[in-house]
Structures are given as C-alpha cells and as structure tokens.
C-alpha cells in the first residue's frame with residue numbers, strides 16, 4: 001500500500017523532474033562544447049535547435065545548476081521508468097501540479113463547507129490516497145505520452161543549416177543526349193546498306209528479264225541495267241522466296257525509276273484480271289507524267305508471250321474529279337435485288353440524315369444510279385495508279401468503290417520530300433487501308449510472299465527514323481551507291497560545278513546574259529548540240545506557238561522587243577525582232593530562281609536584254625497550267641526551246657536528257673535543294689555543268705555548306721571534283737549596257753502595272 005503522504009510524493013515528482021532536466025542539460029552542454037570545435041554551421045544548427053525548442057540562451061547554465069542540485073539529492077524517483085521518461089517539459093508539469101494543489105484544497109474546503117462534512121477531509125486518508133494515486137497515474141501517462149511525442153519530433157525535425165553568402169551547392173546538371181544518329185545508333189539495315197559501285201552494269205537478261213522483254217527494253221533505249229538497277233532488280237524481281245521492303249538512296253539521274261517500275265510491271269503482267277495492284281506516289285504532276293512514260297515502256301516489254309498488258313492510270317488533279325474517277329474506276333449494273341433493297345434503305349437513311357447535316361458513306365458521290373433490282377459494281381480500270389498524295393487521299397475518301405484491298409506494291413519516290421510534308425496525312429490514310437484486306441488478296445503469284453511490298457527512293461534519302469517509321473517497313477534493305485555514307489548526298493560523277501562572283505548585285509541579270517553569251521555555254525556534248533540545232537531549225541516557229549499561251553511570260557513576246565544585242569551581248573536599238581536563227585546558244589540551259597514571281601520577271605527581262613534568246617525561252621512555275629508545263633517540257637526535249645527559267649517546282653525528278661547546263665541564278669535554300677537542282681543535268685551517265693551566281697552576302701554560305709571549302713566547311717554533298725571559280729562580267733558593263741538595262745527594267749515595271757510596254 002501507499003504509505004507516503006501526497007506532499008512527499010509531489011516532492012519526489014518534483015525532484016525527479018529536476019534530476020532529469022539536470023542530466024539532459026548537462027549532456028546538451030557537453031554536446032554544445034564539442035560542437036564549438038566544429039564548423040560554424042553545425043554550431044548554429046545546435047543553437048537553432050534550441051530556438052526551436054523554445055529554450056532561452058542561458059538554458060545550458062541553469063541545467064548545470066540543476067545537475068549540481070541532483071548530485072546532493074541522490075534519492076531515486078518513486079518509479080524509475082517514469083522518471084527516466086521525464087525531461088524539461090515535465091518540470092513545468094510538476095509545477096503546474098504544485099500550483100493546482102491549493103486550488104484543489106480550496107475546492108475541497110468549499111465542498112466540506114457546502115456539505116458540512118469536514119471530518120471526511122481530515123480522517124479519510126485512504127480515500128485521499130486512492131484519488132491521489134489515480135491523479136498521479138493520469139499525470140504519469142500524460143507525461144509519458146508527451147515525452148514520446150517530443151522524442152519523435154526531435155527525430156523528425158529537419159536540421160536548420162545557416163549559410164553564408166557563398167553560392168548554395170546545386171544538383172548536377174542533367175546531361176541531355178544531343179548526339180545525332182550515327183552508324184552505331186542506326187538500326188542494322190540502315191547502318192549496313194548494300195553498296196553498289198557506280199560503274200557497275202549488267203545486261204537485263206543476266207538479271208532475270210526474258211530475252212524478248214530485254215529486246216523491247218533495248219529498243220526503247222534501255223540496253224543494260226545501270227548500277228542501282230543491278231542491285232535493286234534482284235531484290236524486287238519475282239522469286240519464290242521474296243525478301244522484304246527496299247529503300248534506295250542513289251544520285252539524281254542514276255536510273256531509280258526503272259529499278260522499281262520493271263519488277264512491278266513484270267509481277268503484275270503475270271495476272272489476268274485488272275485490279276488495282278500498285279500505287280506510285282510522287283510529289284508533282286510533272287513527275288507523275290514522267291513515271292507514266294517509264295511504266296508504259298515496261299508494260300509494252302512484258303506484254304509478250306501471253307503476258308497481261310498492264311494498265312496504267314494517273315490521279316494528280318489535272319482533270320475534274322468525276323472525270324478522273326471514271327478513268328480509274330469502272331461501273332456496271334449488276335442484278336442483285338437484295339443489294340438493291342439495302343441500297344434503298346441506305347438512301348432513305350441518308351435522306352433523313354441529310355437534314356441533320358450528317359455525312360453518310362458516300363452515296364451522294366455515286367456517279368450512276370442503279371437500275372431497279374440492280375446494284376452498281378465497281379471495278380478498277382487500272383493495275384497501277386501513279387498519283388500525287390493529295391489526290392490519292394481524295395479518292396480513298398470520296399470515290400465509291402475505290403479500294404486498296406488488292407494493292408501489293410507501294411512506291412514512294414522522292415520519299416524525303418513526301419515524308420517530310422504530310423500532305424493531308426496521306427501516309428496514315430494509306431497505311432490504314434493497306435493494313436487490312438481480304439485474305440489472299442495480296443498474294444504474290446509464284447511466291448510465298450503476301451502483303452504489300454514497299455519501295456522507297458530518293459537521291460537525298462532521309463535517315464530520319466521518325467519519318468521512316470511511318471512507312472512500317474518490313475525486313476527492309478537499304479541500297480546505296482558506293483562511296484556514300486549515311487547522311488551524304490552524291491552528285492552525278494560527270495557533273496562539273498562552277499561559281500561566279502557577282503560584284504554588282506543590282507546588275508545581276510547582266511552577268512547572266514554574259515554567261516549565256518560566253519564560251520562557257522558551249523555544248524558539253526557535241527552530239528547533243530547537233531541534235532539541239534537540228535530540232536530548233538525545223539521548229540522555231542512551232543516553239544513560239546507551242547508556248548504562246550504561257551501565262552504572261554516572255555515566250556511569245558519577242559516580237560514586241562524594241563532592242564536586240566550585238567554579238568558581244570551589247571543591246572542595240574532595234575525596230576524588228578531578232579530572228580531566232582541569229583541565236584548563238586548552241587546548248588541547253590535550265591535557270592533556277594527563288595520563286596514563281598522571280599521566274600516570270602527574269603524570263604521577261606532576259607528576253608528584253610537578249611532578244612536573240614527570246615524565242616528560245618520557256619518558263620516553268622507552279623502557277624503555270626499543267627498542260628502548258630507539259631508542252632514546255634516537250635518543246636525543250638525537242639530542242640525548240642533551249643532556255644528554261646524555272647522555280648524549284650521542277651528541281652526534283654524532272655528528267656531532261658538533253659539538258660547540259662543548270663544555272664542557280666538564286667542560291668538554293670538547302671544542300672538537298674542544291675543536289676536536286678544541279679542533278680537535272682549530267683544524268684544517265686552524261687556530262688553536265690552547274691553554275692551558281694554568288695552575291696557577296698551568299699558566298700560564305702555557299703563555300704561552307706554547299707562546296708565544303710574554307711573555314712568551318714561542312715557539307716553532306718559528295719562530289720567528284722572541287723567547285724571551280726569563274727569570272728564573268730568583270731568591269732565589262734559599259735554605260736550603254738547599263739542604260740539599256742535600266743530601260744528594260746522600266747519597261748518591265750510598266751508591264752507589271754498593266755500599262756503595257758509603252
């Protein structure tokens with residue numbers, strides 16, 4: 001039993017609290033003393049911790065005093081564990097208990113007075129003890145809980161560190177991987193291409209083309225396979241065990257077109273029924289035309305020994321849509337009462353939905369209404385469709401019955417351009433359609449291959465995997481001509497490049513006239529020059545009329561010229577137009593400018609400054625009608641026109657076999673553009689020249705980025721020889737020529753403002 005009095009117990013509590021406090025203060029002081037020997041920050045930390053606990057600065061001293069007191073009062077606390085748990089706040093609690101005691105006694109007194117039972121207060125000590133014990137236990141519990149909480153706080157409390165003015169330590173910067181794709185990071189098929197020597201050649205029969213077909217090919221000018229064809233044909237020609245898709249990176253004019261047209265036509269010619277089997281996607285209408293000719297040549301070559309004459313169609317938006325639909329897709333009435341019923345139901349639904357502005361499945365686009373109890377059945381009229389991406393998407397979405405279910409060839413030519421510019425998201429639309437189909441519809445005859453064979457080509461093929469991924473290639477192989485690495489672009493081996501410095505940019509057209517009149521513009525290939533002269537002699541008049549409907553350009557306007565040039569190129573006042581036969585131009589030239597507008601201006605200016613050239617000039621811009629562009633290209637191929645002024649529209653893919661000189665009147669915007677422009681000449685193993693006029697501000701960029709010379713040179717263009725410097729018009733422009741030039745400019749301005757030539 002409890003034998004001590006309340007006062008004694010309270011005194012014990014108080015002592016125990018003080019004892020605990022003294023011990024803690026002592027250890028705290030020892031720590032502080034040790035910390036003072038350490039760095040400033042840690043000392044501050046201890047101070048700051050004290051601040052956190054609400055201790056005054058002198059706490060350590062007072063704790064020391066208390067500790068001395070403890071030494072003279074060694075009596076243990078009544079319950080050791082409780083005493084152990086007591087720390088500074090307990091002192092306060094003990095005081096609180098002490099303070100509360102008189103209040104309790106007062107309360108008791110008041111109660112006794114109220115009840116008149118004063119004896120209970122003096123005599124019933126058991127009861128008092130019991131109550132005291134219960135109060136004591138409660139206090140113990142409360143103190144224990146408080147002590148635990150305080151310990152937890154102390155563990156979790158973040159140490160506060162005070163810093164000087166020195167910069168705070170920062171985390172290591174995150175290093176971003178900016179490295180470009182290299183051979184090591186490219187997938188194996190891109191990193192390890194199949195290389196082919198540029199001079200390699202093989203007969204078509206050796207490559208597996210039947211002698212009959214090879215003979216027809218030869219009659220069309222294709223005697224032996226070019227280097228790129230020797231590598232691509234074995235991969236694409238039909239074989240019992242077919243390989244995967246093929247990606248081709250080969251220079252301009254190396255014969256990429258035939259490398260895919262030949263195997264595709266051969267494969268399709270083995271069938272009987274006409275179904276849409278192949279899509280060839282190209283960026284411009286001119287290229288669609290050109291590839292169509294190559295397809296026709298091959299179709300003729302394989303329509304032997306009972307082979308099917310492959311049918312070729314185009315979709316490029318040069319005709320009204322309905323007309324184009326009827327060219328590529330046939331319709332026939334087929335007796336089908338059930339189908340007709342469904343048609344009527346659909347049409348009723350469509351009529352109802354029309355009010356709600358909803359679109360149905362293209363019933364409104366049906367070209368022909370079905371007869372009663374009949375349905376319209378659609379059949380492809382072509383095996384190969386050569387198209388621009390935008391028009392292809394239009395047919396997929398708007399032409400009823402246009403189906404890609406049987407397509408087993410997809411060719412993307414000029415792929416870097418087509419992949420970089422997502423014309424109406426054409427690739428996603430096409431890929432979705434090619435991803436589904438009827439079972440067996442895409443089987444290749446005589447082979448274990450089923451699915452869509454993809455052939456991707458460019459002279460400046462992208463290695464950008466994010467672009468190539470969209471094609472969903474299957475087991476692809478990359479073919480490159482020897483000497484080129486990933487990211488490089490090869491120029492034709494027989495191309496010679498020249499640069500001409502323009503000292504007076506305001507007189508740039510005069511430099512061009514002088515270049516055209518210079519000895520440099522002689523024929524590169526004499527046999528070609530003879531052909532050109534022959535063509536122009538017989539058809540100069542035709543050339544004017546063939547191109548006379550060109551849009552506001554100079555083709556037909558030479559008669560209105562008021563000046564002509566002497567043999568040295570100096571304009572002479574003239575009343576009569578210069579006859580074309582006086583032209584000294586014995587070669588062919590394609591001049592590139594930066595825009596449609598520049599093309600039209602330069603073309604006209606050239607005719608004014610050098611009237612003898614006027615009947616020989618043709619103009620090609622993206623705003624020129626397709627039919628007119630085709631006529632101009634034909635006239636040029638026939639030698640009726642010898643100078644073409646063009647925007648970048650024709651920089652890609654256009655095959656002008658008799659073209660000898662390319663002039664960059666304006667600097668191209670990129671290396672890729674340069675490669676395509678100058679690649680219009682020196683094609684198919686012929687020679688050719690490229691000339692670039694350089695204003696002062698452009699020179700550095702040209703030499704560094706295009707020619708790969710001088711400080712900071714960096715170019716991806718691979719060439720046989722260096723770019724040569726040539727001087728033209730060095731101080732040669734007399735006053736008279738400059739005056740004639742100014743007159744020509746004034747006339748041009750008048751014409752542009754609609755006030756005519758006068």
Ligand SMILES: Nc1ncnc2c1ncn2[C@@H]1O[C@H](COP(=O)(O)OP(=O)(O)OP(=O)(O)O)[C@@H](O)[C@H]1O
Nearest residue numbers: 222224225226252253254255256257459653655684
């Ligand atoms: N085996 C061959 N024999 C003779 N001429 C060929 C042969 N193969 C292709 N050609 C001719 O070579 C020229 C260039 O071919 P093609 O237009 O296919 O080049 P390309 O590689 O597609 O060029 P670009 O990248 O500029 O489009 C064409 O006139 C074509 O008829």
